[in-house]
Amino acid sequence: MNIVVCVKQVPDTWAEKKLSDSDKTVDREGVEGVMNELDEYAVEEALRIKEASGGEVTVLTMGPEKAVETIRKALSMGADQAVHLVDSGLHGSDALTTSYALAKALETIPHDLVILGVESTDARMSVIPAMLAERTGAAQLTFARKVEVGDGTVKIERQTDTGYDVVEAATPAIVSVVEKINEPRYPSFKGIMAAKKKPLTTLTLGDAGIESEKVGLAGSGSSVAEFSARPPKQAGQVVKDEGDGGSKLAEFLASQKLV
Amino acid sequence: MSHRLSDEHEALRKSVEEFARDVVAPQAEHADRTGEFPYDVIRQMGEMGLFGLPFPEEYSGMGGDFLALCLAIEELGRVDSSVAITLEAAVGLGSMPIYRFGTDEQKKEWLPALCRGEALAAFGLTEPGGGSDAGNPRTRAVLDGEEWVINGSKAFITNAGTDISNLVTVLCRTGDRADGKPELTSIMVPLPQPGFSASNKYDKVGWHASDTRQLSFDNCRVPAANVLGDRGRGYAQFLSTLDEGRIAISALAVGLAQGCVDESVRYAKEREAFGAPIGSYQAVAFRIADMETRTYVARCAYRDACDRMLAGEPFKREAAIAKLYSSTIAVDNARDATQVFGGYGFMNEYAVARHWRDAKILEIGEGTSEIQRMLIARDLGL
Ligand SMILES: Cc1cc2nc3c(=O)[nH]c(=O)nc-3n(C[C@H](O)[C@H](O)[C@H](O)COP(=O)(O)OP(=O)(O)OC[C@H]3O[C@@H](n4cnc5c(N)ncnc54)[C@H](O)[C@@H]3O)c2cc1C
Numbered sequence: 001m002n003i004v005v006c007v008k009q010v011p012d013t014w015a016e017k018k019l020s021d022s023d024k025t026v027d028r029e030g031v032e033g034v035m036n037e038l039d040e041y042a043v044e045e046a047l048r049i050k051e052a053s054g055g056e057v058t059v060l061t062m063g064p065e066k067a068v069e070t071i072r073k074a075l076s077m078g079a080d081q082a083v084h085l086v087d088s089g090l091h092g093s094d095a096l097t098t099s100y101a102l103a104k105a106l107e108t109i110p111h112d113l114v115i116l117g118v119e120s121t122d123a124r125m126s127v128i129p130a131m132l133a134e135r136t137g138a139a140q141l142t143f144a145r146k147v148e149v150g151d152g153t154v155k156i157e158r159q160t161d162t163g164y165d166v167v168e169a170a171t172p173a174i175v176s177v178v179e180k181i182n183e184p185r186y187p188s189f190k191g192i193m194a195a196k197k198k199p200l201t202t203l204t205l206g207d208a209g210i211e212s213e214k215v216g217l218a219g220s221g222s223s224v225a226e227f228s229a230r231p232p233k234q235a236g237q238v239v240k241d242e243g244d245g246g247s248k249l250a251e252f253l254a255s256q257k258l259v
Numbered sequence: 260m261s262h263r264l265s266d267e268h269e270a271l272r273k274s275v276e277e278f279a280r281d282v283v284a285p286q287a288e289h290a291d292r293t294g295e296f297p298y299d300v301i302r303q304m305g306e307m308g309l310f311g312l313p314f315p316e317e318y319s320g321m322g323g324d325f326l327a328l329c330l331a332i333e334e335l336g337r338v339d340s341s342v343a344i345t346l347e348a349a350v351g352l353g354s355m356p357i358y359r360f361g362t363d364e365q366k367k368e369w370l371p372a373l374c375r376g377e378a379l380a381a382f383g384l385t386e387p388g389g390g391s392d393a394g395n396p397r398t399r400a401v402l403d404g405e406e407w408v409i410n411g412s413k414a415f416i417t418n419a420g421t422d423i424s425n426l427v428t429v430l431c432r433t434g435d436r437a438d439g440k441p442e443l444t445s446i447m448v449p450l451p452q453p454g455f456s457a458s459n460k461y462d463k464v465g466w467h468a469s470d471t472r473q474l475s476f477d478n479c480r481v482p483a484a485n486v487l488g489d490r491g492r493g494y495a496q497f498l499s500t501l502d503e504g505r506i507a508i509s510a511l512a513v514g515l516a517q518g519c520v521d522e523s524v525r526y527a528k529e530r531e532a533f534g535a536p537i538g539s540y541q542a543v544a545f546r547i548a549d550m551e552t553r554t555y556v557a558r559c560a561y562r563d564a565c566d567r568m569l570a571g572e573p574f575k576r577e578a579a580i581a582k583l584y585s586s587t588i589a590v591d592n593a594r595d596a597t598q599v600f601g602g603y604g605f606m607n608e609y610a611v612a613r614h615w616r617d618a619k620i621l622e623i624g625e626g627t628s629e630i631q632r633m634l635i636a637r638d639l640g641l
Binding site for chain 1: 266267270271274275277278306307308312316321322323327
């Protein structure tokens, strides 16, 4: 089974994230870029499927030049090759336009399965998997906590609030994974050295047949109107246990509509 | 001379940094408190290939070099010295002599499991009667037919008593040379072995989760073929093992020094006194700036020594300088970091308190600071 894993470079989860003042997009220059955490699980799952039943794993990344660091990481984890969609015209793309661009790029890579993380830590929209499925006409299997591939089929356990659903579809399919699914490996030095020699194709808008007016800031259907810094953390509320600690806690949770 | 890392070395450093932060750091306090050997962490390090970093793939190694090993040790040392020394001793003292001096057969027999981190090897040099004067051991091995019979004891040996320890290479006196000095031979003792025993773990000041024991040999018999390389080469072998090892220990010291900077910067921004973060007071900020400066210089020193070694140039003096300086500043940084933390710095559960206890041994193990000064002075013709 040939698998494409969509991998995104995001600002370091541990760093302070900023929006740039000029065009209100995420400032990716000032901070260190890392692989979106959930995408590590996606890569790991693809590698496990490949190791169990063969096929090739291709990494697909849309992002600036700098995103190549993240592509290298996926390759050093064990992916076979990578496609990097990189074009200044893509800057500022929202979820809708990103899904269009990724769908076009996917057309250039023969595959049975697309795996991605359920969301990225920078934008947290969690809509790309569904949009991609819609655009490519592939089956949509989201929030997978377990994936099993058969002959031309894929079956997942779909994480729900109360348990899980079993969902099965014929390939081609788009699977998004949650972090419960596995424990991603750390690249070994051998993997890092091997990654240097793996094929990395770069695609421009033209190469992927992407119409430039449909992507980027201008092509996006949504835009950031205004933003402001998160208010400073408020002091917490201390509940003193005078025999009724339990019910006070329950009251608090209820007042926050958490229970 | 540039010490910027290649892309591959940087990628490895980052990979180990993430592993250290996500997997090693969270268990460090528990392991320090209980002294439990971190088998699970070691297993994962094995899967990552850390124990095989400087060895060729034919022995299940990673095909990297000594710098790759040092980077891994440094990153682990930032968060947990016990884990870092376990790797350093396993590779630098355990596997490296086999790779450097072993016969083809010995390498094929021992290295693959060691490279995968499934087994640990130890190196027994120091004796209860003395470590600095290591060229003068009392442990004796006598050839009896096709077997060596070993009698004596070794002190403070790392990695010889874990559930996965499978080999200790022991420096033994095997006779006297024409010049009156002892003939020294390294003999490989597979574990477990009748006549061999390891004491309980020592009750140490630091490195709590690292395995350190006294070893006894009581008519311990091993095949004559278990000589590492050639008979009578023991002295030269351990001298060269220790020269390299100093660079690796220096990397560990730099890691600890950096860990102290990391913790101090974070805390100085968070902790408030007199209505402002303590880092806004120059006395605290300058202290941390000095810590960072020392760490940077120490890192340059070990990377330079490593460069020279990898280029096949003389590096003994530089290795001794790196070991001496980095261990000194590791102790300095640990002391300063605990000061930045105030009362919490004296609480065992805080990383800086652990660093403080873990730092001191760096000035003692693999050649004390005095021994490093002797080496440097001697190299200067004094
Ligand atoms: C946790 C731990 C792990 C260790 N792991 C290992 C291991 O895996 N394998 C191994 O073989 N050893 C190991 N060691 C031993 C370590 O290398 C020795 O402790 C060290 O070399 C010092 O030897 P010593 O303790 O016998 O001190 P001594 O040699 O007795 O020295 C005592 C003091 O005298 C000073 N001194 C000695 N000679 C001179 C001189 N000529 N001039 C000036 N000063 C001098 C020393 O610098 C020191 O300050 C370990 C030790 C510890 C504590």
